[in-house]
Amino acid sequence: MEFTADLSALIDVLASDDVDGYLIDDDSTDSDQRYVSGFTAPDAYQTLVTPDGGVHLLVSGLEYGRATAESNADSVTRRASYDYQGLAAEHGPHEGKIRMLESFLDDHDVGSVSVPRSFPTGTADGLRDRDVSVSVESEGVIEGIRATKTEWEIERIRGTQRANEVAMATAERLIAEADVAGSPARSSASADESLESGVLVHDGEPLTSERVKEEIEVALLRHGCGLDETIVACGADGADPHDRGSGPLTADDLIVVDIFPRDKESGYFGDMTRTFARGDPGEEARRRYEVTERAYEAALEEVEAGVTGADVHDAVCDVIEDAGYATLRTDPSASTGFIHSTGHGVGLDVHEQPSISPVGGELEAGHVITIEPGIYDPAVGGVRIEDLVVVTEDGYENLTEYPVDLEPVSR
Numbered sequence: 001m002e003f004t005a006d007l008s009a010l011i012d013v014l015a016s017d018d019v020d021g022y023l024i025d026d027d028s029t030d031s032d033q034r035y036v037s038g039f040t041a042p043d044a045y046q047t048l049v050t051p052d053g054g055v056h057l058l059v060s061g062l063e064y065g066r067a068t069a070e071s072n073a074d075s076v077t078r079r080a081s082y083d084y085q086g087l088a089a090e091h092g093p094h095e096g097k098i099r100m101l102e103s104f105l106d107d108h109d110v111g112s113v114s115v116p117r118s119f120p121t122g123t124a125d126g127l128r129d130r131d132v133s134v135s136v137e138s139e140g141v142i143e144g145i146r147a148t149k150t151e152w153e154i155e156r157i158r159g160t161q162r163a164n165e166v167a168m169a170t171a172e173r174l175i176a177e178a179d180v181a182g183s184p185a186r187s188s189a190s191a192d193e194s195l196e197s198g199v200l201v202h203d204g205e206p207l208t209s210e211r212v213k214e215e216i217e218v219a220l221l222r223h224g225c226g227l228d229e230t231i232v233a234c235g236a237d238g239a240d241p242h243d244r245g246s247g248p249l250t251a252d253d254l255i256v257v258d259i260f261p262r263d264k265e266s267g268y269f270g271d272m273t274r275t276f277a278r279g280d281p282g283e284e285a286r287r288r289y290e291v292t293e294r295a296y297e298a299a300l301e302e303v304e305a306g307v308t309g310a311d312v313h314d315a316v317c318d319v320i321e322d323a324g325y326a327t328l329r330t331d332p333s334a335s336t337g338f339i340h341s342t343g344h345g346v347g348l349d350v351h352e353q354p355s356i357s358p359v360g361g362e363l364e365a366g367h368v369i370t371i372e373p374g375i376y377d378p379a380v381g382g383v384r385i386e387d388l389v390v391v392t393e394d395g396y397e398n399l400t401e402y403p404v405d406l407e408p409v410s411r
Helices: 008-017 031-037 061-070 084-091 093-107 121-129 141-147 151-177 209-221 235-239 283-302 309-322
Strands: 021-026 045-049 055-059 075-078 112-115 133-136 200-202 231-234 254-259 272-277 343-345 352-356 368-371 374-377 381-384 387-392 395-398
Touching: 008 021, 008 045, 008 112, 008 141, 021 031, 021 093, 031 045, 031 055, 031 141, 045 093, 055 061, 055 093, 061 075, 084 093, 093 121, 121 133, 141 352, 151 200, 151 209, 151 254, 151 272, 151 368, 151 387, 209 231, 209 254, 231 235, 235 254, 235 374, 235 381, 254 381, 272 283, 272 381, 283 309, 283 368, 283 374, 283 381, 283 387, 309 352, 352 368
Parallel strands: 021 112, 055 075, 112 133
Antiparallel strands: 021 045, 045 055, 231 254, 254 272, 343 352, 343 368, 368 387, 374 381, 387 395
16 A cells, blocks of 8 residues: 555554554455555464554565565564464464464563454464453444545545446446347347347347456456456346346346446455446336436435435435335335445445444545445336445545446447
8 A cells, every 4th residue: 555544543442442552363355454554465464553553564474575565564574583483383383373473462562452353263362371461342443444535545446436437338338239139120130030039139149147247347357456246137136236147138127237346456446336228128117217316316415524324324215215115214124125225335345334324323524435225126127326425524526427327328
């Protein structure tokens, strides 16, 4: 990372809990570890934060040079400094690690540590057996710090969202330019006349969810981003908000495309959803789309520092309920209608604080959140519209510059 995290809130917790340090033991897939250390590694390493705000890393010899050059740490120590290999040979890998950590902590005058909720139980118990006091910091203070983004972080997220827009345009273009099997206007009818009427066809083959997702991934890779999964869900599949979708896409059905890539260099996510229909999905589907768009606009109008995530969520529920559709607010057991929260924070995790939901707390300037209302029913399909915005003192800045249109076009 190219910025140093403001850990003052963590230092306050160390003081109030009267402990000598905060210890993380994980690899960089743990976003708190990556955030505090400013370093990435595929194997677990240890980060210690001391009450003076110092950040100290303990890494393998393999990672020492890179950690010294790239991390935000005030000091970087190799495992070899504590003869880890010798300790492991004598006591076994686990006990050797514990004794190494004990020496590392002792070098920094640390006899008591606070640890995150995800801290390995074996490591905690091993340190306690060596008379190191270990207590769990249960409030998630680092996740709370991460929720408010710096300008540097916002620019990283903005860049990921730009790549996301390229990928969304790729998906929309494939849907818009596909032929429709059985349609008189179809331009290529030769070998595929056996296809079921209404199936979208591209280059003589059925246009499947899998094909669109593949092209989305290729577009993202070309812009420095990747993703493990994405959603291209047609018809009844789209009525399950997290159904990834599979099989041929069809005309006259709603198609939900939800893309949430991560920039490979910075680690920051983007997130966006659009719903398309090639052809005429019917009056009820169009009505649901219009209601969802009104709910999305009502939520955006509510966003500003000082309001709560619950306030924003309520604005969405008001619109959807007034239109006659169920929400979890009116029926907690509802399986159709608006059946999820309005949004969530986005950063080094695609789902992080704050929450835009019935339990969502106060929004602060610098929070990056999604606004993503939807209406779902297997008999009609699913509709979801999602943008990514930054909360400001008097409103929001939309990081998403992609049009909201039901009918797909080539962009």
